[in-house]
């Protein structure tokens with residue numbers, strides 16, 4: 001049976017999910033080539049630093065909302081039936097302060113902060129919380145059942161599922177797409193390249209995309225249990241800081257965030273910001289330290305990740321570059337997990353369109 005050779009560049013959640021869905025098609029021979037692989041922690045590799053949860057911030061009626069919507073069912077299925085993936089259900093509360101109206105975080109979260117967001121019928125148990133039950137300073141809140149992904153388990157799980165389906169993994173750094181054949185079985189030409197380079201797309205030669213910028217996210221991972229996820233519309237510490245907590249599946253610890261610092265490439269932890277993150281976390285979730293303040297937080301690590309934000313939204317598109325088909329799937333910003341299956345399914349469709357005629361002729 002005739003086969004097509006595909007090279008997926010990138011082994012973050014976008015590359016791995018796309019490779020996994022492609023690997024279910026028997027006529028594709030798939031290589032994943034990446035500078036960073038699951039297990040690595042690096043400022044250029046966003047995926048390990050994510051919480052990660054499903055908290056849509058996409059606006060109603062957009063392609064991004066469609067991707068998020070199509071990702072819920074696969075994540076729900078993993079949480080229900082595949083404990084080895086490291087995804088579990090958790091209650092999620094969104095706290096809203098009227099004074100945050102117009103701030104950067106509130107703008108970013110506008111759909112999430114709505115009393116009636118588009119996803120209210122997608123996730124289970126969506127409801128508006130009773131005003132009386134809210135902590136001081138919170139004017140309104142919603143709650144729903146979401147998932148929290150332990151990225152330290154989930155990324156290797158995705159890679160393992162790919163390996164089981166015959167995907168070949170190679171370390172490699174691309175300077176230009178013309179190099180693709182170097183990373184494959186050299187006796188075969190490369191029929192298609194899938195571009196899942198995240199923030200790497202801002203620097204890679206060939207078609208540098210100036211619309212891709214980092215939104216720096218600093219986090220603290222602690223051993224303390226929050227038991228639920230909480231996210232607030234803003235903080236009193238500046239427009240580009242955020243406050244959220246979530247407890248990862250399977251003993252993964254609790255992630256305390258955060259920040260959303262656009263255009264900031266700083267890879268080192270800011271110790272002052274770390275203190276503010278911890279203070280805000282114990283204030284919003286006193287259960288973390290039984291009301292005893294940040295001294296009782298048991299820190300696993302401090303970290304910084306860069307969300308690959310693309311002005312105008314993620315790019316899921318096909319393009320012919322120097323005679324080779326390229327399917328792009330990058331620029332997911334703060335939503336790479338919650339849009340992962342929706343985007344990867346669309347990327348697979350584009351691959352099929354691009355190769356359909358070619359495979360038919362063989």
Ligand SMILES: Cc1cc2nc3c(=O)[nH]c(=O)nc-3n(C[C@H](O)[C@H](O)[C@H](O)COP(=O)(O)OP(=O)(O)OC[C@H]3O[C@@H](n4cnc5c(N)ncnc54)[C@H](O)[C@@H]3O)c2cc1C
Pocket residue numbers: 009010011012013014015033034035036037044045046047048049050051052053054055172173174175196197198199200201204216217218219257258304305306307308329330331332333334335336337338339
């Ligand atoms: C603090 C923080 C919290 C977050 N929380 C959430 C959350 O709760 N939910 C959610 O959905 N999202 C969350 N995100 C966003 C999410 O992490 C990203 O959207 C997602 O990880 C992007 O995945 P990616 O595969 O596109 O990029 P990456 O994970 O950055 O992977 C890029 C890959 O491309 C490779 N690459 C790049 N350039 C080249 C090259 N030239 N040659 C070879 N390889 C190359 C890299 O080595 C890497 O393997 C969060 C992000 C941060 C930083």
Ligand SMILES: *[C@@H]1O[C@H](CO)[C@@H](O)[C@H](O)[C@H]1NC(C)=O
Pocket residue numbers: 096097098101113114115116128140141142
């Ligand atoms: C959050 O607050 C804003 C501004 O007051 C308001 O428009 C919005 O409806 C609120 N959300 C909820 C869930 O009540």
Ligand SMILES: *[C@@H]1O[C@H](CO)[C@@H](O)[C@H](O)[C@H]1NC(C)=O
Pocket residue numbers: 185187188
């Ligand atoms: C390389 O490609 C050739 C031709 O398709 C094939 O016979 C061979 O098994 C391949 N080798 C590997 C390691 O994939």
Ligand SMILES: *[C@@H]1O[C@H](CO)[C@@H](O)[C@H](O)[C@H]1NC(C)=O
Pocket residue numbers: 009174176177193195197200201202203204205206207208209321326328
């Ligand atoms: C991936 O897309 C980015 C942005 O357009 C570009 O810089 C890079 O060259 C692309 N890589 C490949 C292999 O097409």
